[in-house]
Amino acid sequence: MATKAQELVLRKSPAGLRRKHRPGEAVIQGLLFFCGLFSIFVTAGIVYVLAREALLFFRDPAVDIVSFLTGTEWQPHISKFGILPLVTSTLLTTFFAMLVAIPLGMGVAIYLSEYATTKTRNFLKPILEILAGVPTIVYGYFALTFMTPLLRAIFGRDAVQVYNTASAGLVMGILILPLISSMTEDALTAVPRSLREASYGLGATRFETALKVVLPAALSGVTAAMIIGVSRAIGETMIVALAAGAGPNFTLNPFRGAETMTGHIVRISGGDLSYDSIDYDSIFAIGLMLFFVTLTLNIISQRIVHRFREVYE
Amino acid sequence: MTAVPTEHELFKSQNIRVRNRTGRIWRGFFLAATIFSISMLVLLLFNIINGLAGYVAYAGRVDEATLAVEGVPLEDQSKEQLVALLQSELSSGAYNKLDNEQPFAERSRNSVYQLVIERIVRPEVIDTWNLWESLTQADEIRATVASEHPEAKLRFTFWLNSNFVTRSQSSDPFTAGIRTAILGSLWTILFTILTALPLGVGAAVYLEEYAADNRLNRLIQTNINNLAGVPSIVYGILGLAILVRGLEPLTSGTIFGYGDPTTANGRTVLSAGMTLGLLVLPILIINAQEAIRAVPQSLRKGSYALGATKWQTVRAHVLPNAMSGILTGTILAVSRAFGETAPLVVVGASTAINFDPSSPFSKFTTLPIQIYQWSARPQDEFRALAAAAILVLLILLLALNATAILLRNRYSQRY
Numbered sequence: 272m273a274t275k276a277q278e279l280v281l282r283k284s285p286a287g288l289r290r291k292h293r294p295g296e297a298v299i300q301g302l303l304f305f306c307g308l309f310s311i312f313v314t315a316g317i318v319y320v321l322a323r324e325a326l327l328f329f330r331d332p333a334v335d336i337v338s339f340l341t342g343t344e345w346q347p348h349i350s351k352f353g354i355l356p357l358v359t360s361t362l363l364t365t366f367f368a369m370l371v372a373i374p375l376g377m378g379v380a381i382y383l384s385e386y387a388t389t390k391t392r393n394f395l396k397p398i399l400e401i402l403a404g405v406p407t408i409v410y411g412y413f414a415l416t417f418m419t420p421l422l423r424a425i426f427g428r429d430a431v432q433v434y435n436t437a438s439a440g441l442v443m444g445i446l447i448l449p450l451i452s453s454m455t456e457d458a459l460t461a462v463p464r465s466l467r468e469a470s471y472g473l474g475a476t477r478f479e480t481a482l483k484v485v486l487p488a489a490l491s492g493v494t495a496a497m498i499i500g501v502s503r504a505i506g507e508t509m510i511v512a513l514a515a516g517a518g519p520n521f522t523l524n525p526f527r528g529a530e531t532m533t534g535h536i537v538r539i540s541g542g543d544l545s546y547d548s549i550d551y552d553s554i555f556a557i558g559l560m561l562f563f564v565t566l567t568l569n570i571i572s573q574r575i576v577h578r579f580r581e582v583y584e
Numbered sequence: 585m586t587a588v589p590t591e592h593e594l595f596k597s598q599n600i601r602v603r604n605r606t607g608r609i610w611r612g613f614f615l616a617a618t619i620f621s622i623s624m625l626v627l628l629l630f631n632i633i634n635g636l637a638g639y640v641a642y643a644g645r646v647d648e649a650t651l652a653v654e655g656v657p658l659e660d661q662s663k664e665q666l667v668a669l670l671q672s673e674l675s676s677g678a679y680n681k682l683d684n685e686q687p688f689a690e691r692s693r694n695s696v697y698q699l700v701i702e703r704i705v706r707p708e709v710i711d712t713w714n715l716w717e718s719l720t721q722a723d724e725i726r727a728t729v730a731s732e733h734p735e736a737k738l739r740f741t742f743w744l745n746s747n748f749v750t751r752s753q754s755s756d757p758f759t760a761g762i763r764t765a766i767l768g769s770l771w772t773i774l775f776t777i778l779t780a781l782p783l784g785v786g787a788a789v790y791l792e793e794y795a796a797d798n799r800l801n802r803l804i805q806t807n808i809n810n811l812a813g814v815p816s817i818v819y820g821i822l823g824l825a826i827l828v829r830g831l832e833p834l835t836s837g838t839i840f841g842y843g844d845p846t847t848a849n850g851r852t853v854l855s856a857g858m859t860l861g862l863l864v865l866p867i868l869i870i871n872a873q874e875a876i877r878a879v880p881q882s883l884r885k886g887s888y889a890l891g892a893t894k895w896q897t898v899r900a901h902v903l904p905n906a907m908s909g910i911l912t913g914t915i916l917a918v919s920r921a922f923g924e925t926a927p928l929v930v931v932g933a934s935t936a937i938n939f940d941p942s943s944p945f946s947k948f949t950t951l952p953i954q955i956y957q958w959s960a961r962p963q964d965e966f967r968a969l970a971a972a973a974i975l976v977l978l979i980l981l982l983a984l985n986a987t988a989i990l991l992r993n994r995y996s997q998r999y
Binding site for chain 1: 603604606607610611613614615616617618620621622624625627628631632635782783784785786787789790791794795801803804806807808809810811813814815816817818819820821822824825826829862865866869893894895919922923924925926929930932935952955956959960967970971974977978981985
């Protein structure tokens with residue numbers, strides 16, 4: 272026990288400058304660490320929830336995993352759980368989306384990065400950002416009230432059903448276009464100027480430079496953009512829920528209605544869903560598939576960027 | 585080994601005219617792609633505006649002519665006559681309920697007239713036309729209606745009007761409104777912010793200021809990037825299983841003594857808001873990280889040199905300087921949540937509620953959900969309501985984003 276005099280001496284001596292013991296700092300650091308860790312809990316929660324309920328689904332005597340993956344009929348009321356109809360329509364809408372988004376998105380990106388003046392670019396980019404920021408439900412309305420009537424007017428009312436995958440897919444392409452164009456443009460602008468100047472110096476035209484020098488140099492970023500676009504299209508929900516049709520339908524005809532994986536989840540859970548029913552469990556099995564497919568695509572895209580990025584000094 | 589080019593190919597590729605022409609053609613394509621993308625936005629807006637107004641042919645389920653009193657048509661009757669009509673035509677229970685909501689003595693003649701139309705005449709839509717048709721083919725429309733539906737009335741209707749914003753949900757297109765949906769959206773967003781903002785800023789501060797470059801922290805960072813790419817509907821499934829079902833006593837409020845049987849299933853504003861909170865958390869973290877990273881190192885060094893601790897530095901220097909960026913990022917993340925539909929359908933938005941949400945444990949519907957339900961109905965008049973609701977949604981989103989841009993421009997500092 273120090274006397275008062277001793278304490279005063281201590282405070283004046285260099286030992287008094289010793290770092291104060293601050294338990295608060297550690298508590299705050301712990302709290303912040305918990306916030307950081309929370310995202311891991313979210314992922315763990317997603318995997319745990321999806322896996323647990325999907326396991327219940329696959330344990331059901333009416334389901335076996337082989338017919339789940341290869342069956343061409345999804346009709347829960349007669350115990351047919353083949354996921355292929357949902358997968359084909361998902362692929363169909365994704366295909367149409369990419370048909371619009373990849374060529375147009377690339378075109379926009381090349382125009383903005385290689386041709387447009389700074390002024391034009393500053394004017395056009397915010398407009399594209401607005402296009403990307405419009406809620407997907409609005410695109411769903413657009414598909415239903417504009418694209419479907421347009422397709423029906425072009426190809427005939429008999430050929431095109433009111434709900435069809437082509438309309439949903441094409442509009443989804445418009446939604447994904449700004450995503451692909453902005454990622455691609457980032458990749459293109461990252462290519463150093465010296466490469467372009469060398470190309471011009473050898474007598475190449477602007478187009479030849481863009482196609483044969485800039486694009487190959489940015490290929491990793493461009494590929495990543497496309498993969499992200501596909502992943503986004505697979506997970507997209509509201510456009511297909513509104514415009515692609517209700518009811519699983521094993522067809523490759525883009526003018527017929529067919530429910531996608533996401534569309535099915537929305538329709539099943541839209542009604543009053545009772546827990547412990549096979550319908551309830553089935554949305555987790557589909558969700559699990561959706562989660563892993565999109566996660567894999569996202570990881571592949573990140574890997575491509577990291578591994579194949581050309582580094583310029 | 586590539587094949588040796590033939591003379592023709594060699595000649596062709598060296599011909600500068602041909603090469604320039606190819607270049608011009610492709611340039612045309614790139615420009616066309618850009619113009620196409622921009623025009624899509626215009627088309628999207630045109631399509632919405634086209635649905636906002638137009639002619640409606642409708643007929644009352646009760647013919648208005650039969651409601652004339654002593655030769656005075658319904659439109660010209662006085663308030664007292666209209667009240668008497670309500671009293672005689674409605675059941676006494678329904679009449680008293682209206683009187684309890686707002687005494688008839690206090691209501692204006694116009695609002696009583698509205699009530700008569702809504703409760704007694706009950707107009708039914710026969711056909712609708714969009715704005716473009718209504719402007720270009722008005723005569724044809726009038727002729728068609730006159731010949732095919734002689735009993736019907738034709739009226740040019742603006743679906744988006746002040747009543748539309750202030751009225752609650754209804755199954756009748758003429759009296760349906762989006763007040764319930766807007767309030768539902770605001771309640772939901774409140775809980776989204778309460779969930780995502782503290783966790784998001786905390787995580788961003790941890791990752792930028794505290795985290796050492798080790799395996800765990802790299803895993804956290806990768807995980808956040810991956811979570812941002814998970815489809816929104818998967819978050820809906822997560823919310824359904826954990827918040828609605830697993831934490832039902834909490835999200836339905838029963839552990840707080842909220843024993844409302846209609847919401848005891850956990851499909852509440854709270855569940856919806858927290859689900860969206862989880863959805864925007866990774867976006868918010870990434871945005872906040874960028875804002876924190878933009879604070880120059882010299883500020884931190886100066887603070888340490890004055891003897892401040894790590895948390896003191898963060899609290900007094902890093903966070904205040906990053907705040908405008910964090911707020912901008914938060915608003916952008918919130919506007920994403922504001923337009924989100926799919927996860928809320930899965931979590932269990934109510935299909936029809938006509939009372940406003942009043943607590944975290946109320947049933948909920950939101951603006952995008954309302955748009956979804958109206959769009960999904962086959963009748964054109966509900967599609968028109970959807971268009972009106974979409975315009976309101978877009979205006980709200982535009983306001984949010986404009987706030988974010990203003991914040992960024994006003995408070996952004998250059999070092």
